[in-house]
Amino acid sequence: MRIVYDKLYGDHLRGIPHPEAPGRVEAVADFLRRNGKFEDVIAPRDATAAEIERVHASGYVDLVRAEAASMADFAGYLSTGDTVVDVRSFDVARRAAGGAVVAMETAMHEGGSAFAVVRPPGHHAEARRGMGFCVFNNAAIAARAAQAQFGARTLIVDFDYHHGNGTQAVSGAGLSYVSTHAFPAYPGTGGRDENYALPKRDAIVNVPLPPHDFGTEAFVALWERLLPIAAAHVRPDLLIVSAGFDYVTGDPAGDLGVDVGAASHLGALIDRVGREYCGGRVAYVLEGGYDWDALARSVAAIIDAHGAPVKGEASGAEDSAIPAAQRELLETIEALD
Numbered sequence: 001m002r003i004v005y006d007k008l009y010g011d012h013l014r015g016i017p018h019p020e021a022p023g024r025v026e027a028v029a030d031f032l033r034r035n036g037k038f039e040d041v042i043a044p045r046d047a048t049a050a051e052i053e054r055v056h057a058s059g060y061v062d063l064v065r066a067e068a069a070s071m072a073d074f075a076g077y078l079s080t081g082d083t084v085v086d087v088r089s090f091d092v093a094r095r096a097a098g099g100a101v102v103a104m105e106t107a108m109h110e111g112g113s114a115f116a117v118v119r120p121p122g123h124h125a126e127a128r129r130g131m132g133f134c135v136f137n138n139a140a141i142a143a144r145a146a147q148a149q150f151g152a153r154t155l156i157v158d159f160d161y162h163h164g165n166g167t168q169a170v171s172g173a174g175l176s177y178v179s180t181h182a183f184p185a186y187p188g189t190g191g192r193d194e195n196y197a198l199p200k201r202d203a204i205v206n207v208p209l210p211p212h213d214f215g216t217e218a219f220v221a222l223w224e225r226l227l228p229i230a231a232a233h234v235r236p237d238l239l240i241v242s243a244g245f246d247y248v249t250g251d252p253a254g255d256l257g258v259d260v261g262a263a264s265h266l267g268a269l270i271d272r273v274g275r276e277y278c279g280g281r282v283a284y285v286l287e288g289g290y291d292w293d294a295l296a297r298s299v300a301a302i303i304d305a306h307g308a309p310v311k312g313e314a315s316g317a318e319d320s321a322i323p324a325a326q327r328e329l330l331e332t333i334e335a336l337d
């Protein structure tokens with residue numbers, strides 16, 4: 001799998017005590033390098049203003065640029081809310097969005113998969129405000145670029161511990177969204193009452209989970225039911241994966257009680273569904289994951305799953321492992337029309 005990475009991704013919040021730290025992507029890059037998976041690296045570019053402004057208001061982009069520039073030797077909150085930035089954040093966030101776009105372009109041109117190992121993450125960022133650790137919505141920007149450049153319809157697949165409120169808010173008109181996430185938890189959105197079938201086969205599909213101890217087999221079995229249902233409804237040309245690994249047991253900002261090994265099954269599933277509907281076109285974009293070791297091993301597992309010689313091997317996760325509440329919700333989702 002092609003990797004999109006830039007040393008610049010370490011420049012945002014360097015030296016600032018913050019869980020969304022430069023060491024996250026540096027640990028991933030080091031681990032991949034040590035394991036011979038860092039040979040096919042593509043340099044990203046900055047997202048253009050036009051690309052960012054398909055998702056964000058130009059006034060918000062200007063605000064991020066100006067407020068980041070005003071921070072000399074300190075970090076502070078964006079005036080739109082709870083997002084910490086420093087003097088480098090605008091440049092890094094713009095290239096994170098560009099990294100997601102380059103991963104998408106690689107997937108579209110080559111009919112294969114790519115992984116944008118970027119930060120800051122993006123799925124909480126809304127059109128007019130940063131939220132959480134997110135400045136620009138990298139996955140949504142890549143999806144809109146796919147639409148503008150290739151006329152592609154995208155399904156964004158979000159398995160991060162947290163709900164991607166920002167992505168959901170900009171969904172529709174060729175962009176669909178399917179997510180599992182802890183509920184209730186930050187940011188408080190993503191209840192089942194927010195599920196919609198949108199015009200022209202688009203959809204917003206949320207499966208809220210209990211905030212802890214969901215378990216590996218239940219998580220894998222749930223996705224093995226959920227993703228084919230969502231893809232069959234949307235029939236996308238491209239999958240963009242909001243790949244957050246804070247669901248892993250012990251993650252300091254998440255923890256659904258799911259093993260690192262779940263990523264192998266998620267990767268195999270996404271590869272299979274990507275081949276069935278999208279000619280293999282899959283772009284991963286890094287979101288959360290704050291246990292660096294678990295994060296690095298999860299990304300490597302995804303890469304291995306896509307390169308595996310045996311495709312579509314069943315995980316062995318049993319449908320019966322899915323709790324009744326989520327199983328019942330899956331039936332509702334199956335009926336989305």
Ligand SMILES: [Zn+2]
Nearest residue numbers: 160161162288
């Ligand atoms: Zn998260």
